[in-house]
Amino acid sequence: MIDANPSAKELAGEGAFIWLGKAREWERQTGKKAIHFEIGEPDFQTPQNIVEAAVKALHGGKTKYTPSNGIYELRADVAEFLGKKRGVKFDPDCVVIGPGAKPLINALFQTIIDHTKPNTALITPDPGYGPYIDNAKYYGAKIYRVPMEEKNDWRYDVKVLRDVVESVPAGMDKVLLTISPSNPTGGILKKEDWDVVEELAKKHDMLVVSDEIYDDFVFEGGHTSILSRDGMMERTVLIHGASKTWAMTGWRLGWGVFPKHLAPTVGKMMGNIASCTAEFTQYAGIEAVRGPQEEVAKMKAEYKARRDYCVKAFKDMGCYCSLPGGSFYAYPNIRKIMDARGFKSELDLCNALLQEKGVVCLPGPAFGPSGKDHIRLSLVSSMDDLKEGMKRIKEFAGF
Amino acid sequence: MIDANPSAKELAGEGAFIWLGKAREWERQTGKKAIHFEIGEPDFQTPQNIVEAAVKALHGGKTKYTPSNGIYELRADVAEFLGKKRGVKFDPDCVVIGPGAKPLINALFQTIIDHTKPNTALITPDPGYGPYIDNAKYYGAKIYRVPMEEKNDWRYDVKVLRDVVESVPAGMDKVLLTISPSNPTGGILKKEDWDVVEELAKKHDMLVVSDEIYDDFVFEGGHTSILSRDGMMERTVLIHGASKTWAMTGWRLGWGVFPKHLAPTVGKMMGNIASCTAEFTQYAGIEAVRGPQEEVAKMKAEYKARRDYCVKAFKDMGCYCSLPGGSFYAYPNIRKIMDARGFKSELDLCNALLQEKGVVCLPGPAFGPSGKDHIRLSLVSSMDDLKEGMKRIKEFAGF
Structure with missing residues (x-):
C-alpha cells in the first residue's frame, strides 16, 4: 500500500502545537488547568469592530x-x-x-x-x-x-x-x-x-x-x-x-x-x-x-508589563533573561535550574515542569541549537496566571 | 535576483478562475454584465442556520x-x-x-x-x-x-x-x-x-x-x-x-x-x-x-431543472449533450457550432462567445484532450440568466 514519503513522515510539526497537545493531555489526565506559556497565541479577544465587520460580511453574502x-x-x-x-x-x-x-x-x-x-x-x-x-x-x-x-x-x-x-x-x-x-x-x-x-x-x-x-x-x-x-x-x-x-x-x-x-x-x-x-x-x-487601533495599543502595554514582570522574576531567581525588545516572548537562560535539578536537557526540564507543576514552556533548542540552556515563554496568559506560573517555576527550581 | 522556479511559473492556474478574470475584464471594458457559466460556484446563499452558527462562534470568541x-x-x-x-x-x-x-x-x-x-x-x-x-x-x-x-x-x-x-x-x-x-x-x-x-x-x-x-x-x-x-x-x-x-x-x-x-x-x-x-x-x-438539510434539497431540485433546460436547449440546436447524472455542470458537444462559425478551437469559440455575447463558458480541453469539441457550463446562474444565456448561444451559433 502506498505510504507517506520519508520527508513527509519526518516533518517535525510545529513545536508549539505539539506542546499544546501535551498540555491538553496532562489537563485531561489530572483534571487540572495548566498554565500555558507554549503557544504564540494572544489571550486577548479580537477587537469587536473586526468581529462585527465579519458578521456584516457574512450577512451580506460575502461567502x-x-x-x-x-x-x-x-x-x-x-x-x-x-x-x-x-x-x-x-x-x-x-x-x-x-x-x-x-x-x-x-x-x-x-x-x-x-x-x-x-x-x-x-x-x-x-x-x-x-x-x-x-x-x-x-x-x-x-x-x-x-x-x-x-x-x-x-x-x-x-x-x-x-x-x-x-x-x-x-x-x-x-x-x-x-x-x-x-x-x-x-x-x-x-x-x-x-x-x-x-x-x-x-x-x-x-x-x-x-x-x-x-x-x-x-x-x-x-x-x-x-x-x-x-x-x-x-x-x-x-x-x-x-x-x-x-x-x-x-x-x-x-x-x-x-x-x-x-x-x-x-x-x-x-x-x-x-x-x-x-x-x-x-x-x-x-x-x-x-479601523481604530486603540485595542492594539492596549495589548502592547499589557505585553510590556508581562515582559517586565517575567524578566524580573527570572532575574530574582538568578536566571538571566535578555530584555525582549518586542514580540510577546521571553527566552530566559535556565541553565541554573537544569544544574540544580540535574536535568540533562531542556526537553527533560520542560517535561518535568509540565508533570510536576502544570506549567507549559517550550525547550529552547526547538528553535535551533543556539537555543541551548534556554526555554521560551509565550506571555499570552493573564498577569495573574503569569504570576502563578512564575511562582511555580521558582518552586520547581527549588531556589 | 532569485526568480520563480520553472515549474512554478508553468503552473496553469485553474481555468475557471482565469475565465472569471477574463469575464470581469470584459464587464469592466463594456460596462455590461456577463452571463457566468464559468466557475463551479453555487449562486445560492449559504443556508442561514450555518451563517448564524458562524456568527455565534465569532461572538463566542472561537477565534x-x-x-x-x-x-x-x-x-x-x-x-x-x-x-x-x-x-x-x-x-x-x-x-x-x-x-x-x-x-x-x-x-x-x-x-x-x-x-x-x-x-x-x-x-x-x-x-x-x-x-x-x-x-x-x-x-x-x-x-x-x-x-x-x-x-x-x-x-x-x-x-x-x-x-x-x-x-x-x-x-x-x-x-x-x-x-x-x-x-x-x-x-x-x-x-x-x-x-x-x-x-x-x-x-x-x-x-x-x-x-x-x-x-x-x-x-x-x-x-x-x-x-x-x-x-x-x-x-x-x-x-x-x-x-x-x-x-x-x-x-x-x-x-x-x-x-x-x-x-x-x-x-x-x-x-x-x-x-x-x-x-x-x-x-x-x-x-x-x-443541521436541517432542506435547503440542500431545494438547491438540488433547482440544479436538476437547470440541467434539463440546458440539455434540451442544446439538443434543440442540434448539439448533443449527454444528460449529467449529477453535479451542476453540463458538457455539451459544440462541434456543430465550431464548424458553422469556422472556429479552429474551443478556446477561440469561448473567446468569441464572451466578446460577442458576454457569455462565459470554459473550453472543454481545459479538462484534458478528451474534452475536444466540448465546452463546460456551470449551471450556477438563475433560470432567467440560463434562458438568456442559451438564447445568446443560439444567436451566436446562427442556428
Whole structure:
C-alpha cells in the first residue's frame, strides 16, 4: 500500500502545537488547568469592530470565491497600512493574501525553490521560528544557521553573519531570513544590523525574507524595517498578517509583500495550494487595517508589563533573561535550574515542569541549537496566571 | 535576483478562475454584465442556520488556533455524516479538516509523492478536474489519462481503464483518481464501473482517490461510493467539503477521509502548509452537517431543472449533450457550432462567445484532450440568466 514519503513522515510539526497537545493531555489526565506559556497565541479577544465587520460580511453574502491573491480592496489597504509604517509605497499588486502567514511561507518556498533540482541556501537566525526551516528543507533548500547569542541581546554578531553568508557556495540562490522582533527571543535588529543585511543582500544578490509579524509590539523606540531602505523593495519579501496585531490567530488571515517579479507566481501558487482566502475574513481584514487601533495599543502595554514582570522574576531567581525588545516572548537562560535539578536537557526540564507543576514552556533548542540552556515563554496568559506560573517555576527550581 | 522556479511559473492556474478574470475584464471594458457559466460556484446563499452558527462562534470568541487536522467535534460529525451515506463507520481520527478541499488535495499529493525521487503514477479521468493533475505533476507524478467518451455518458470504457492501469510500469506507486459525480461532465460511475475499480485497486495495490464533493447532487437514484465496499476503506482517500453542498465556496472549508496509515501525516502536512482551519468556520461546519438539510434539497431540485433546460436547449440546436447524472455542470458537444462559425478551437469559440455575447463558458480541453469539441457550463446562474444565456448561444451559433 502506498505510504507517506520519508520527508513527509519526518516533518517535525510545529513545536508549539505539539506542546499544546501535551498540555491538553496532562489537563485531561489530572483534571487540572495548566498554565500555558507554549503557544504564540494572544489571550486577548479580537477587537469587536473586526468581529462585527465579519458578521456584516457574512450577512451580506460575502461567502464566495475571490481571486487567489486576494480581493483588490484588502490588498490596497494592506499596501497602505504596511507602507505608511515603513515610509514606502507598496504596489497592491505585490501584496498576496493567504489563509494565514504560514501558507504564504509555504507558497514562497514552493515558488523560489526548484524541488526538482534544489539550489537554494536558506540563511536563518538561530534560534528562529521553525516552520521556515521545515518548509525550506522540505522543498530541498540547504539550511545555514547564523548563531545568535544572549550576550548580544539576540542580535547578529555581524562578523558571524558575514562568515555564514560567505560560506555559502557561489552559484547557490541565497535567501536571508530575518525575524525582527524575533520569535522566539523577542530580540530586535537595530540600524547597524540592517546596514550589514543591506550590504550583504546587495553584494551577494540575496533575497531577504523579512518576517515582521510582531511589528506592532516593539516596546522601546519604533519598528525598523529593511524595506525602508533604497533598493531593497525589489529584493525583499515582507511576511505579515492579522494573527498577532489584532489577536486573530484562529481567523487564518495573513499577507505578504513580494518583489514585483515574484508576486504573480506566488499568487498563482496560493491558488494551487488553497484556491483563495475566505471572503468575509478578507472584509474583516479591511476593518482591521482601516479601523481604530486603540485595542492594539492596549495589548502592547499589557505585553510590556508581562515582559517586565517575567524578566524580573527570572532575574530574582538568578536566571538571566535578555530584555525582549518586542514580540510577546521571553527566552530566559535556565541553565541554573537544569544544574540544580540535574536535568540533562531542556526537553527533560520542560517535561518535568509540565508533570510536576502544570506549567507549559517550550525547550529552547526547538528553535535551533543556539537555543541551548534556554526555554521560551509565550506571555499570552493573564498577569495573574503569569504570576502563578512564575511562582511555580521558582518552586520547581527549588531556589 | 532569485526568480520563480520553472515549474512554478508553468503552473496553469485553474481555468475557471482565469475565465472569471477574463469575464470581469470584459464587464469592466463594456460596462455590461456577463452571463457566468464559468466557475463551479453555487449562486445560492449559504443556508442561514450555518451563517448564524458562524456568527455565534465569532461572538463566542472561537477565534483561536485549533489542531492542524481540525477540532475533534467536527471530525466526528463529518465521519458520521459521510459514513451514514455510505453505510460505513469512519474513524474521526481518519478525517482531516482543511481550509477548502484544494489544500487537502495539495497536502495529499505532498504526502504520498516523494518529490525527491518521484515514482507515482496518477491515473486520472480525462476529462477531469485540473488541479489534481496540476498538483500531482508539480510534485513529480507521471500522469496517465483514461479517456472517457460522451457515448458512454462519460463513464469508463472498462477495457480502456484496464489498459491504462496495466500500462503503468510495475514498481510505480499507482493512484487512481475518480470523480463521481464528475466535474466537468456531470457523469456518474455505476456499479459495473466500481466493480472494475475495486478489482483493479486490489489487484494492483492502488490507492483510490475518490472525489465525491458533488454527492448531494445526484439527480436519479442515489450516490454510490467505492467506500461502501469491503476492504476499500484502507486503500481509499475520500475528498469532500462544504463548498458545494451548502453553497460555502468562499468559506474555505473542506475535509477528507484518509486511510489510517496516511491520516496522521496528512494532518501534519496540513499544519506545515496552513497551521489549521479557521475555528469559527469549523463550528459553522458542525451546524452544516448536523443541521436541517432542506435547503440542500431545494438547491438540488433547482440544479436538476437547470440541467434539463440546458440539455434540451442544446439538443434543440442540434448539439448533443449527454444528460449529467449529477453535479451542476453540463458538457455539451459544440462541434456543430465550431464548424458553422469556422472556429479552429474551443478556446477561440469561448473567446468569441464572451466578446460577442458576454457569455462565459470554459473550453472543454481545459479538462484534458478528451474534452475536444466540448465546452463546460456551470449551471450556477438563475433560470432567467440560463434562458438568456442559451438564447445568446443560439444567436451566436446562427442556428
